[in-house]
Amino acid sequence: MFKSAFITILGLPNAGKSTFLNAVLGEDLVITNPKAQTTRHRIKGILNDENYQLVFSDTPGIIKESAYKLQDAMMGAVNESLEDADAVLLILDGQYSKVEEFEAYKNKINCPLVIAMNKADLVADQEKLQEDINKVKDYFGTEMVFAVSAKENFNVDGIVNALVNIAPEHPAFYDKDSISDENVRFLVSEMIREQILTQFKKEIPYSVEVHVTEYNEKEKLDEIYATVFVERDSQRGIMLGRGGSAIKNLGIASRKRIEDFIKKKVFLSLSIKVKKDWRKDDQQLQYFGYIKK
Numbered sequence: 102m103f104k105s106a107f108i109t110i111l112g113l114p115n116a117g118k119s120t121f122l123n124a125v126l127g128e129d130l131v132i133t134n135p136k137a138q139t140t141r142h143r144i145k146g147i148l149n150d151e152n153y154q155l156v157f158s159d160t161p162g163i164i165k166e167s168a169y170k171l172q173d174a175m176m177g178a179v180n181e182s183l184e185d186a187d188a189v190l191l192i193l194d195g196q197y198s199k200v201e202e203f204e205a206y207k208n209k210i211n212c213p214l215v216i217a218m219n220k221a222d223l224v225a226d227q228e229k230l231q232e233d234i235n236k237v238k239d240y241f242g243t244e245m246v247f248a249v250s251a252k253e254n255f256n257v258d259g260i261v262n263a264l265v266n267i268a269p270e271h272p273a274f275y276d277k278d279s280i281s282d283e284n285v286r287f288l289v290s291e292m293i294r295e296q297i298l299t300q301f302k303k304e305i306p307y308s309v310e311v312h313v314t315e316y317n318e319k320e321k322l323d324e325i326y327a328t329v330f331v332e333r334d335s336q337r338g339i340m341l342g343r344g345g346s347a348i349k350n351l352g353i354a355s356r357k358r359i360e361d362f363i364k365k366k367v368f369l370s371l372s373i374k375v376k377k378d379w380r381k382d383d384q385q386l387q388y389f390g391y392i393k394k
């Protein structure tokens with residue numbers, strides 16, 4: 102009997118949703134970062150086993166009040182992925198279980214709920230952790246609450262077991278060899294954005310969008326051309342750095358990250374373009390794939 106399920110990963114920014122998905126897959130498929138709002142789209146990651154296929158949707162963290170149209174679109178992606186879920190995996194930050202933030206979502210979840218109390222590695226007081234787990238069980242009315250550490254790969258398999266148990270009997274939804282339904286271009290653009298989040302400060306990480314304009318697969322190496330869009334001229338200057346040093350370092354770090362992932366040599370060329378206030382502009386958000394046409 103083969104089981105298959107769509108699982109939506111839900112949680113506040115920074116709870117460790119993307120880290121959890123990577124731990125499940127054993128690959129750094131999705132990008133993670135200490136900065137909130139790293140994940141902007143719903144991204145699927147697929148776990149394949151002889152007896153089951155779990156299709157996880159990583160989602161942007163829940164934010165109550167959005168300041169930009171970009172954030173509206175991000176919350177749209179969250180709601181959309183709740184609609185077709187067979188199960189919801191809620192990831193809470195084990196340290197502060199801000200459960201009341203999910204009040205509005207409790208009614209929207211019409212399927213089994215599994216909860217991970219993540220970052221258990223940071224919790225010193227085990228008794229307190231157990232108390233918190235019990236409170237979470239009461240609040241959400243589910244027994245399926247587990248202490249895990251996505252970063253240390255502790256009890257990630259416990260969550261997978263719980264999800265397999267509740268997965269319906271169904272043939273695989275996707276090719277059993279693939280770990281994502283996303284194309285390589287998109288994943289590569291995300292990896293470049295991940296390096297931008299690491300290397301740049303202040304508003305830059307929130308103001309950039311990365312687009313792969315050309316991807317040529319060659320025998321020995323893949324040739325990739327990407328454009329980094331920023332919102333203002335001043336940001337273009339920061340991205341370039343003195344004598345082009347910043348963009349050069351970004352190129353080197355991004356190339357390494359992509360090579361690790363695709364397990365092949367890469368030639369990467371980056372350029373920078375200004376798209377004024379793209380985060381507030383419907384047309385631009387459409388172009389970047391945040392809103393459907």
Ligand SMILES: Nc1nc2c(ncn2[C@@H]2O[C@H](COP(=O)(O)OP(=O)(O)O)[C@@H](O)[C@H]2O)c(=O)[nH]1
Nearest residue numbers: 115116117118119120133134135220250251252
């Ligand atoms: N100590 C610890 N840190 C974690 C754990 N899981 C995630 N993190 C860190 O928390 C931050 C946010 O993680 P991320 O997966 O991007 O969160 P997301 O916004 O929910 O997708 C990153 O710096 C992760 O390394 C964990 O189990 N333990």
Ligand SMILES: [Mg+2]
Nearest residue numbers: 118119139140
């Ligand atoms: Mg994330």
